[in-house]
Amino acid sequence: MxxxxxxxxxxxxxxxxxxxxxxxxxxxxxxxxxxxxxxxxxxxxxxxxxxxxxxxxxxxFTLREIKALLALRLDGSATRSDVRAQAAAKLADIGAKIRDLQRMRDALSVLTAACHGDGPATGCPILEALDIPEDDGPGGDDHAPARPRRTER
Amino acid sequence: MxxxxxxxxxxxxxxxxxxxxxxxxxxxxxxxxxxxxxxxxxxxxxxxxxxxxxxxxxxxFTLREIKALLALRLDGSATRSDVRAQAAAKLADIGAKIRDLQRMRDALSVLTAACHGDGPATGCPILEALDIPEDDGPGGDDHAPARPRRTER
DNA sequence: CTTGACCCCGTACCAAGGTACGGGGTGTAG
DNA sequence: CTACACCCCGTACCTTGGTACGGGGTCAAG
Known part of the structure; x- marks a missing residue:
């Protein structure tokens, strides 16, 4: 042994x-x-x-998911479709991450392509694109967290 | 003001x-x-x-990288190629992550395709593929961490 | 002058997935 | 018997990007 x-x-x-x-x-x-x-x-x-x-x-797979897979492995009543379901969920998960990253990559490569020459960084399109001018309009509270809020004084 | x-x-x-x-x-x-x-x-x-x-x-970009970008923005001596370098590094980084995820996705979808029917989970190719039989050969210390180690008793 | 919303600060806590530490016991080769 | 490598345990620490908490001060309206 x-x-x-x-x-x-x-x-x-x-x-x-x-x-x-x-x-x-x-x-x-x-x-x-x-x-x-x-x-x-x-x-x-x-x-x-x-x-x-x-x-x-x-x-x-995360450790939490692996724990579930290990449990399935030992569970006599678990079926293959249970396992497939886990795998499909993870595939969807991975696919979503890939798409997120592809969107980042595309946005960033557009910016990089627009930044040529060797002038001062100040005018670089990458920084300019990030550096959003202040939108001071009356409805300018976009993306505010959903929490109690007073009208701006 | x-x-x-x-x-x-x-x-x-x-x-x-x-x-x-x-x-x-x-x-x-x-x-x-x-x-x-x-x-x-x-x-x-x-x-x-x-x-x-x-x-x-x-x-x-991570917060650490953003800090660097913000520093570039204010640094008069920074050039556009400095900014492009940061962007290129991040692009490489994102590309590597995408490729990693694609490899995972491909491996997992091959497994998922091989797992059909609805039998007990025990024989499911996904679990079997993960469940590597013990390779008990004499050279079987693959992937061991690089640290001081005695010969196995 | 009270109320309510806001601000101050430091500190603790969350997820994930480990890694490291310190003080002590064990196992075995020489 | 002495080394030395290995094992035990609990606990603290690490990274990233915040979020939450508690006790206290401030500000403007009513």
Whole structure:
């Protein structure tokens, strides 16, 4: 029977010892058996779980979501469509992030293209585009947080 | 001379009062004049800076980077290419993030496509792909952190 | 002069995902 | 027996970008 210490299991999974303890505290990894000395004793399954966590993290899942996936894995009544639902949600999530970033990139590259030459930074279109002149009109309270507010004195 | 209180400047810029104080602490916003009572007094330029910060955040700049951009804006010796350099770095940064997310998305959608039917979750390709069998070979210490380590006992 | 909305300050707290520290016990090779 | 590496535990700390809290002062209207 192979039994690993926390350091061995960490090394096999490619994470740090503190991380293993952290995952245990977060409920991602079951509390292992202990030796008489109090040392944690892990088996091959624990290495698999740690690697699972690593891969899922690489796919963009949060620890909270990974915890749910691990629960599905052990839940006999869970179906594939449960797993697919998680994956689809994460795909939507990733897609939204990609679109956000693409919008940022496009806006910024337009600005960068408009900024040529080597004059003083003061007139640079990038800074100018950011530097919005003060809109002092009477309806100028755009984007104000939704909280109690008096009329401006 | 228009002088605003912190609440007024916050409302005009579309941020919270606490956020204005926070930006001041972070050095993004200069410490304003004070009235005898200690109340901060802002002018139109401060509103512009706060709006600048908002826009730059939308473009994906961190507060640290925005601080640098604000410094460039005021630095007479800064050139447009200084600004372009910042923008280019951020573009590279955003591009890298997009590619990371695209890789995640592709990997996950391949898995999702492979998981069909409605059987027990146990056999689902998504979970199986994550659940890496233990590679117990002699060279099996991949991805170990670079720190002092004894040979495995 | 009271009320209510606003302002002051410092400090604590939130999410996420760990990392580090310090004081102590264990395990084993030499 | 002595090293030395490893393990235990709890707690504090880190990053980013704020948000919340509590106790107190200020300002303008009624």
């Amino acid at each position: 192979k039994a690993f210490t926390v350091g061995q299991v960490a090394r096999r999974a490619g994470v740090g010892v503190e991380t293993v303890r952290f995952y245990e505290r977060q409920g991602l990894l079951d509390e292992p058996e202990r030796k008489a000395s109090g040392y944690r004793q892990y088996g091959g399954g624990d290495v698999a779980v740690l690697r699972f966590i690593r891969r899922a993290k690489q796919l963009g | 228009k002088a605003f209180t912190v609440g007024q400047v916050a409302r005009r810029a579309g941020v919270g009062v606490e956020t204005v104080r926070f930006y001041e602490r972070q050095g993004l916003l200069d410490e304003p004049e004070r009235k005898a009572s200690g109340y901060r007094q802002y002018g139109g330029g401060d509103v512009a800076v706060l709006r600048f910060i908002r826009r730059a955040k939308q473009l994906g």
